[in-house]
Amino acid sequence: MTRDDSEQRKNIRRTALLMAAIAVAFYLGFILMGVLRA
């Protein structure tokens, strides 16, 4: 595994986790909005 591969893996993991976090934030955010309005 070259240094470039390792860097690419790190970037892939970072981007994937960021996108997953955004998705979870939208999911929980809208439920929270419902809770606060109720």
Added chain:
Amino acid sequence: MTTAVADSHEAHEDHGPAKGLTRWLFTTNHKDIGTMYLIFSLVMFFVGGAMALIIRSELATPGLQFVHPEFFNQMTTVHALVMVFGAVMPAFVGLANWMIPMMIGAPDMALPRMNNWSFWILPVAFGMLISTLFMPGGAPASGWTMYPPLVLQTGDAFPFLIFSVHLMGLSSIMGAINIIVTILNMRAPDMWLLKMPMFVWTWLITAYLLIAVMPVLAGAVTMLLTDQFFGTSFFLAAGGGDPVMFQHIFWFFGHPEVYIMILPAFGVVSEIIPTFSRKPLFGHDSMVYAASCIAFLSFIVWAHHMFTVGMPLSGQLFFMFATMLIAVPTGVKIFNWVATMWRGAMTFETPMLFSLAFVFLFTIGGFSGLMLAVAPADIQYHDTYFVVAHFHYVLVPGSIFALMAGAYYWLPKWTGHMYNETAGKWHFWLSTIFVNLTFFPMHFLGLAGMPRRIPDYSTQFTDFNTMASVGAIGFGVSQLIFVYVLLTAKKGAHATDRVWEAPRGLEWTVPSPAPYHTFDTPPKLRVAQESFE
């Protein structure tokens, strides 16, 4: 996850696909997964189509002929869910899986094991949804919008509906993450973002939309679930909740969903028209900006779906004008496609015919959308067949024609053989005639006041309904020609690497059929581009 990223490539570099069922169950190859998505979506297209034919058979003449009204409502609901989440979306994901890695010079998707999961969740989700047809109380019958309190009257099927929608959302989100990660991290070294093909660009934007709105749908249906089983009152007026809030949340998802189904279609057509016009795409960068504008605007127009629930005048004005604004970037796209064709050496193979029909017929759907954007007019059109005509023009000769165009365009690259062009042209012409016969009369029905989602109607609506039903049956039968084309796809002449006379892009530099593993070494984009000059 890191291990899943690249080890699978290293492990598979020196051999082809596994044998038998395990190849399909455990594959991490983007081409295999793309193929599975495309076959799955075609099956769902026929399942949803069969439901559409039940609906149209019932509506062919006034009176109740074939089905109970309750079952009719189940058909309208499940038809929509199957077509949106089971046919159109997975078909575009299938195209993305097949083509994006090859278009950007990547060896595979960035997260191949998650890619396998994304696909295999879908048959479970749709098996669950379709199984509700056989449950006590039948399938969900509240419309695909699942508005409370009506949806809460669903029988035993309710939790299955909610769980299947969750699974569909999970699959879409995982697929979207994979696409974003792949495009941002695995492009060929000299492929800058603005050098990416339009299909890749439109999918990148679509994937962002998916990440933002599928969790919103999941949140909304989670709240429905807790309202039904855990004593909450998010949407129950009796408990202090607000059913209209569900509509707001649903359409915050639902309107971008429309663009999730049409932006990749724009991408497909933007690949095909230049090839058969023998000119580069006119205004590539402006197409990118237009798609981005459309995606942004799609987040701020949701309430045009619910003008009739009542809202302040300022709200009506905002949503009306924001909706109309979408016509501007969409117009940029239509202009650029026409400008690409202008003085081009055009030929009219099947992919080009479907793309041309897309431009004309999608524009009809766009214009009726503009009419619906006008708040006072919408109050008249709301819940009539005019709305049914509008969104079917966007989705059938829009999304589905683009999918057909893409399938014919890339089929020789997938199979290594030219498809039957005569059968393809029959498929195109019959589809185009019958799609218009089905959906154009619905405009008149809607303007005359025929409501949606009814199994029976007054006799003055008979003629146009009969026309629509004949068109629907003709359209359904025409799609069997496509199945014939697929079944005979490997019997045609051998395809060259470039397949067509003037395609551009890295995917045309690999042999036909595309080898199981491509671009193990990143390609040089500049070298590929020079070969196309």
